[in-house]
Amino acid sequence: MNEFDKIVELGKKGQKALNQYWLDYSLYASVEYWMMVLFFAGPLILLLFKIDRTKIFRIAFYGYSVHVFFGYEDLFGRNMGYWNYPFPVIPVLPGISMDSSLIPVTFMLVYQWTLNHEKNYYLYATLTAAILSFAFKPILVALGLFKMYGNVHYFHLFLSYFSVVILAKVITDFFVWMKSHAKTEQNDGSTT
Template identity: 25%
Template sequence: MQPTWQDVLEITEQYRHTKTEYWLSENVYTLSWWILLITSIGIFIVWIIILDKKRIFEIITYGFFVGTVAIYADVLGVWLDFWHYPITITPMHLPFEIHRLQMPIIYMVIYQYFKTWKTFLIAAAINAFIFAFPLESILVWLKVYEPIQWKHIYSLVPYFLIATVLRWIINKFKQLDKNYQ
């Protein structure tokens, strides 16, 4: 028997209910949940304080690009069963705290402070290494991130490419903007 759209809707509803129940019983107020919440709020506050207000549009645009690419990559990775997120701040399917908040902020800080390509590439490489190995390992230990068919080494190149390709794109937009003024 072929699944119908109604079958998909029923399974989706069942998934949402099960995920919410799991989240309420296994996530909320655990040590990992508190760490996610506190680090998310802390990183956001520090970023607001150090943000270069003169370049706010440029920096935030870069951050939105980083967050968007990260979310699409995450959706694909979860869909392909490469990894999952057992603990999240909210019961939503994907964690907004990591790829919508923390990762873009860290990338924006690098973008803001490392202005030449040479220093930016070095900072992006160090960041990619830290994200791929110590950070992902900590997230596994906290049970926030669960790699299924993924190894930390696989993350190294995407983390680096997200930073560098998006910086290149922003630079191209800035050049176009200057040409049309």
């Protein structure tokens, strides 16, 4: 337990150092910081106007699934030292702009579009994952908003996005199936 306590203490020191870095360099006053704020607030505002309210719970459940799974993957990547965000909106939640807004909302709108236009979700989600991995992330890297370390490549990011959107879709489909199955059972029970 002593070793574990030392590890926890190291984590606290690391977070304290990040908080101090955020304050010392006045990251909250930089253009990069405000871009990250925009990446957080902008998609959420857009979603308020664009979400299909007739399917809001299904789309929101899907988006929440993307948020949770992507948050786990992003946390894993940051904890392993694979990547990080030099200009966090909130130092204790470095990836909040991406994890909680930009990525989930992007995929929610793709999911909604494929539902409403009866298009192949897997094709368009994969294309979106590719665009985010091979076009958007390199732009973030060039702007200094995202850093990758070690042998991490954009293909690794693509695999991360791809696994999240597949898992989110499978989970959503499972709950949609359970809901429709429950209605069928209710109807069968009331007719007998």
